[in-house]
Amino acid sequence: MSYFEFISQYGERILSGTLITIILTIIAAALAVSIALIAGLMRLSPNRFVRSVAAVYVEIFRGTSLLVQLYWIFFVLPLFGFTLEKFTAGFIAVGLNLGAYGSELVRGAILSVARGQWEAALALNMSGVQRMRRIILPQALLIMLPPWGNLMIELLKSTALVALIAVADLTFQAKQINSSTFLSAQSFGTALIIYYVVARFLITPSMRWLERFMARKMGEA
Amino acid sequence: MTDETHASFPLRLEGANVPMVSFRKVTKRYGSLVVLDSLDLDVAEGEMVTIIGPSGSGKTTVLRTLMTLDSINDGVIYVDGEPLTHMSDGTKLVPANQRHLRKMRSKIGMCFQHFHLFPHMTALENCMEGPVNVLGLSKKEARERSEELLRMVGMADKRDQHPSRLSGGQQQRVAIARALAMRPKVMLFDEVTSALDPEVIGEVTGVIKKLVSEHNLTMLMVTHQMGFARQISDRVSFFYKGRIEEQGTPDELFGDPKKERTQQFLSAVREAV
Amino acid sequence: MLNWDWDFTWTILPRLLSATVNTILAAGLGYAIAVVLGLVLALLQRTRSPIFTASVREIIEFVRSTPLVLQVFFVFYVAPQFGITLSPWVAGMLSIGVHYAAYLSEVYRGGIDSVPKGQWEAATSLNLSTTRTYFRIVIPQALPPSLAGMGNYLVGIFKDTPILSVIGVAELMHAANSIGAETYRFLEPYTLVGIIFLAISLPTAALIRAFEGWMRRKLGLT
Secondary structure, three states: OOHHHHHHHHHHHHHHHHHHHHHHHHHHHHHHHHHHHHHHHHOOOOOHHHHHHHHHHHHHHHHOOHHHHHHHHHHHHHHHOOOOOHHHHHHHHHHHHHHHHHHHHHHHHHHHOOHHHHHHHHHOOOOHHHHHHHHHHHHHHHHHHHHHHHHHHHHHHHHHHHHHHOOOOHHHHHHHHHHHHOOHHHHHHHHHHHHHHHHHHHHHHHHHHHHHHHHHHOOOO | OOHHHHHOOOOOOOOOOOOOEEEEEEEEEEOOEEEEEEEEEEEOOOOEEEEEOOOOOOHHHHHHHHOOOOOOOEEEEEEOOEEOOEEEOOOOEEEOOHHHHHHHHOOEEEEOOOOOOOOOOOHHHHHHHHHHHOOOOOHHHHHHHHHHHHHHOOOHHHOOOOHHHOOHHHHHHHHHHHHHOOOOOEEEEEOOOOOOOHHHHHHHHHHHHHHHHHOOOEEEEEOOOHHHHHHHOOEEEEEEOOEEEEEEOHHHHHHOOOOHHHHHHHHHHHHHO | OOOOOHHHHHHHHHHHHHHHHHHHHHHHHHHHHHHHHHHHHHHHOOOOOHHHHHHHHHHHHHHHOOOHHHHHHHHHHHHHHOOOOOOHHHHHHHHHHHHHHHHHHHHHHHHHHOOOHHHHHHHHHOOOOHHHHHHHHHHHHHHHHHHHHHHHHHHHHHHHHHHHHHHOOOOHHHHHHHHHHHHOOOHHHHHHHHHHHHHHHHHHHHHHHHHHHHHHHHOOOO
């Protein structure tokens, strides 16, 4: 079977898998960003209890494997009465996992905003919330965008693991096609190339654009 | 600090001639290092006091504790007759809570050595930030107030520029406008010309001179510009090891210093220039 | 906790712990490959040919932006098409080794870039050969700033070993899956796997941080 024949026969399945992967990536990214922001801020809270809760979350999700987390959420949570649909379990596991890494970026970026900015905001008599929201976070955002670009690629790659709980994403489709056709190079190779294209020509350029856009907006370009 | 020491300080300063700023036996330590050593310092309303002294003498700490950027270990600071670092619980002074600090901070404005303009805001937005978000002014009012101040410091034409597009002198002038937009009673200038290239120092000192001559602000300034200090100060305080070693009118202190340490410091500074 | 079965826990724990040995072995072997291959990839980017350098960079980008699980499948299933049958272990070590080599090459590159230009010039002025310059002058100085990244990826490779279970490498996750399939109990095996991972990765990460600090002090960097 030529590669052309392979594509015409299985192209549709590969495309639908790609779509699932992209949707999963977007939803998981939204979850990861929100959780990273919340956990990152919590880790800087003056309240020790709040700090500890966030630290425990980060250590658990960074200290174990995504696959373990995914299986736990999918197979063990139902025993506690929380049965999640496999797609939901997938994006929650990926979002929570990457959110833990992201929270470290948020925390690091906030801490790296020059101390003088805090002092100037205090000298203007701004409240703690105002200082964070209006002065520190916008600057931290600019600092953390480049590492978030890398994290987004990691997130895209992480979504491949949901194939193991039978979410019909790109990896799952490649695996299915492989087991029915034994055309391993074609099925897995095509999937690898698609991931690469999405990462290199979709995610990376969008993150670069976002960096430039934010930098311009903040008058630093 | 014990309650006994609190009890010896008045709940508020009253009577005629209450100073705008009053340090009463203020001690500030960093670990074992004593930066302010039981300091007493009064600044009258409308007075311009310049603090000079060798590095590590505590001069910047005076401004930072007054802005509540640093806490103090002992003593009480009063601003406009009311305790700043403390508040009354009815019978005695207790350490100030956030609410009291925010109330008191509204009386004070500060300019920093490195300007600390907000890089993600234009010059005008920098000036409007406090009036809109802290004082609750309408955008229109805040804009009018800010534009007027930017005109006063000669930065009206750059109001839509971000700080990264401005020179050091221009940034410092915007920072002065930003602080003034909060209508403080006391202005603090912390080495505002130290980070500037020599050729632009004049544009900043010019603005401060204008403030001194046209406004009745109480001002405290830390500077290394002895000539400038002599020109515009009502009083110059020479700090040494966290205390006032000697103070007086500029002519007294610069023209006829009494203490040996003052003389040494001034001659060392003159030689450097 | 909801019907946590302690008797069952004690029955499966030995099996999980012996699989942990395989997990550690897999991480160690994979890391050894990655450390060496990563250095090769980093040095390959420093040739005089810009086209060659760009190609190496693109290959690294490719490896870094595609999922490890798919690479594992690819290596394991595609090699037989070319007449090479790889055991799960070999295929697993190869794919995880190459995957992390791509990451480590970036760490090394950063380290090498951090060596001041003057050091190269000094080496040239002493008429040192290129090899000597690299091994005696540049790499010793590039290593300390690379240590943090190297340590992170050691923990990273350890946490990615469960992915090898998909081709039947008998590591921790594989053991937990088997237990689940045999007994229909998932709570204990998967929770224990999580705890074992935490019990290893948290101290390791702390140890690496301590080592980093010690190294920095020893080299007089702090």
